[in-house]
Amino acid sequence: MNLKIALVGNPNCGKTTMFNALTGSSQYVGNWPGVTVEKKSGKLKNHNDVEIIDLPGIYSLSPYTLEEVISRNYLLNEKPDVIINIVDSSNIERNLYLTTQLLEMGIPMILALNMTDIVRKRGDIINIKDLSERLDCDVIETAAVKSEGCTEVAEKAIALAKTRHKSKPLRIFSAEVTEALKQIEAIIKADKPMEHSDFYAIKLFERDEKAIEQLNLSESAMQKITAITETCEETMDDDSESIVTYERYQSIGRIVADTIKKKASTGMTTSDKIDRVVTNRFLALPIFAGVMFLMYFVSVSTVGAWVTGWANDVLFAQIITPGAENLLLSLGTAEWLNSLILNGIIGGVGAILGFVPQMFVLFFFLAILEDCGYMARVAFIMDRVFRKFGLSGKSFIPLLIGTGCSVPGIMASRTIENERDRKMTIMTTSFIPCSAKLPIIALIAGALFPGSVWVAPSAYFIGVTSIIISGIILKKTRGFSGDPAPFIMELPTYHVPGAKGVLIHMWERGKSFIKKAGTIIFVASITIWFLSSFNWTLTMVDTSNSILASIGKIIAPVFAPLGFGNWESTVAAITGLIAKETIVSTFGVLFGFAAVAADGSEIWPLLQQSFTQLSAFSFLVFNLLCAPCFAAIGAIHQEMGNGKWTLIAVGYQTAFAYTIALIIYQLGLFFTGGGFGFFTAVAILLILAMLYLLFRKPVVPSKTNKKQLTPVEEL
Known part of the structure; x- marks a missing residue:
């Protein structure tokens, strides 16, 4: 019989670190039944009959947030065999509030007193025996980040589950x-x-x-x-x-x-001293900007670029592509099959896989920032900024999640109680560059801005700025007006990230991207190859006379004011709706990134011939901000609850992206000597309209809209 162990604890108590330590790589991710909030579970290492369920981080079992509803319903209805209650021992009084509620559920329970290394460093002493007697449950000291005590907790939990010794409520009431x-x-x-x-x-x-x-x-x-x-x-x-x-x-x-x-206080803790600088009212934002700049610079322009350069220049250009071509020639395969494999599959999927090293570097840094406790501070820092523009710091949490993928970022908006803030967050979350957009950033930066240090980091800051601008504009409309929801969070103590947890986190994010490259992008690349290799009579033709070219040439004039009015760029932007990575694979198929030119050099010049630096940056900005992929649009529809709001969200994103890209290209063209034309005047009018929307007086919300349902009430 399989045993189910539920991990329950406050946010930032080290629960995910312990989950990683207990399950290793045997994890799988899904959604809770009927709800779009991520569910993580996995098999206990060396115990295929023991399942570990990582419940969302919660402060109590009161149904105020979606996470609390999910956790409570799981414990009551799914009946896990035992609970491991993970308690941050450095903030034990706050954490024990949930513990007292869990004991009242009558489910066998072990208390994992986590982060005891921090407590010992402080000089505090916890009497484990007395605490265990007072709570009437086993208490085990752990330091999950160092994998200390995790195995003992799991073994105790299994033994307790077999005895079926139920927890008892504490005598705490008058x-x-x-x-x-x-x-x-x-x-x-x-x-x-x-x-x-x-x-x-x-x-x-x-x-x-x-x-x-x-x-x-x-x-x-x-x-x-x-x-x-x-x-x-x-x-x-x-x-x-x-x-x-x-x-x-x-x-x-x-x-x-x-x-x-507790040891007598001798002054501020190390975390307090760091926070005096990191969360300082004047230094916090410059430090955050510096951290993000450094992260993107290293990921895209230095370390990541070196590894990606080797993958493209050596692995694909000198090994995989020539090897596949020689094999096909020796087999005497048909021309169309050669084209499919070399241009469609290797050219399309290979163009994406070449950027995987950069993604792993980015995910590595993100995992470190999250694990050490800095990202929790970022949410606190951004609350100050967002609140001035009508958004709550809670809106930044989905944005942080969205750096990996927009879909879970959009889903995470359900934790925002205020309906207006929630809808606004859903509409703007995809402005943050997700992992799928990183290949586009790397492609444009590498081909058109070689050696540049600003292009990749600017993508992140353009996303944040777009969210702030959108927040100001939308908050002044009738549908989104009103005060932002209050934001309260507990800042975890800083600690050195565990190497194992960081690597698991990096691998989990990277694996999902590779899986997408092997499925969605694989199919998309073959489809793009077919459309770019055949005409309407299904005769194999030159790319410029293909089905894809004929469609692209019809739509291309729409993008001409943005600087990329050729059909190749147009169809690349459109195929980005399937998955943003498909933009790169489209260029890979059309321009043959997996192949080599006659003189042996890479075919980067073909991309350079299609863009100027200005039009390339405009193309990058448009695709960073426009409607997201189909999966993200589906998540928007599910979270919004109806088609009308989905169309509003997608329409706003696309119109905003078009506006910003047009302004960048037309004014850039004007200031670099391109002259003053009709679309230059349009760009100026758009700037004036945007300034009006930013600085006009907010609309007072109608009385009929004052009552708003919380996400929990919608369930």
Whole structure:
């Protein structure tokens, strides 16, 4: 029989690090049933019959956020065999709030006291034996980042699951509350005998709407419970939820005081000292800009470029392509098959795979920034900026996730309670360059801006600036006006990232990209090859007379004002809707990046002949900001809930991208001596219109739109 172990803990408690340590590479990612929030699970190393489920990070089991609803429903309905509650021991009082709630669920539980290396470094002493006795569950010291104690926790959890020893609620409430809870529990058992009666008694006392809905007790039972709750509230002169919260923290405070001996404070901690600089009101943004600049510069222009250069110049140009060509010649295969394999498959897919090293370098740096605790600070820093423009810092979390892929970034917007902020975040998340756009950035930077240090980093800052501009403009419209939702988060202690966790994180992101290259991009490359190799009578022809060319030439004039009015660039931009990487594979098929020219040099000049530096940058900006890939559009539709809002989102993204690209190209052309023309005047008018939208007075929201459903209420 398979055992299920649920990992539960606060955000930034080291839960993901422990999950990686326990499962290694045997992980798989999906979505929670009926909800678009990522679900991670995997097999415990050396135990194929033990499944580890990584639940979303939560602060409590109250149904205020989607993560809390998911975690609570999983624990109540899926009935894991045991819970490993991961507690950040450097912030134990805050973390134990969730622990007290988990104990009330009656599920066997082990407490993993994580980050104990930080506690020891501080000089604090935790009496593990006393803490275990007070909580009535096993407590194991761990340092997941160093893989210390993880194996012991897993073994203890397996042993506990086999004994089926259920956890017991702590005696933390006053006599009045305890009596009220006993009466409510008796009513629940009489009306509908069930598991988790301790947990549900507290939730009904707190007037938890989800619990009331799930239990569906009789009307008479609910009337009795309401009367008991009101009597207790009257006696204690407070509302029931506040009473429970206060008494939990009172009890936790006593447990902490009795079991932890803290070293006398001698000043600020190392994390505090770093934060004085990193989160400083004046230095925070320049430091963040510097970090992101360095990350993209190293990933695209230096280390990543060297490895990618070897992959393109040596691996594909000198080994794979000539080898495949010689093999096909020796076999005497048909011309169309040679073209399909060399130009379609190797040219298309190879053009993408050549940029994989740069992606791995970028993912490596992102994993380090996330694991050390800096990215949590970035959300805090950006809250200051976003709040001035009408957005909450919560909106930056999906943007951080979107650096890997826009789809989970868009899905992550469901954690934003404010409906207006949520829709605005969905509309702007794809402005951040995702991993699929990195090959486009690297391609343009390498071919048109060799040796440049600013092109790759500018892509990220153009995305952030576009989000800020969009936030200001949209917040001043009737559909998005209103104050941003408050943003509160806990900043984890800085720590040195674990090499294993960083490498696993890097591999997980990179693997998904390679998988896409082997499926979606493979099919897209073959399709593009067919359309670019045959005419409407299905006769094999020169590319310029192909089906793709005829379609591209019709649409190309639309993009002429942006500087790339040739059919090759047009069809590349359109195929980017399938997957953004397909833009590169389209050029790979059309320009033969996998092949070599007659003189033996690479065919970069063909791309250079299609663009000037100005038109290439305009092309880059348009494809960074325009409508995302079909998968991301599907995620937008799912999150928006209807087709109208999806069309609005995609239409806004495309119009915004066209506007910015037109302004860049036309004004750039004017200032470099290209003269003043009709579209120069259009660009100036667009700038004036944008300035008006940025600085006009906001529209007051209509009264009918004041009530907004939260994402949880929509479930």
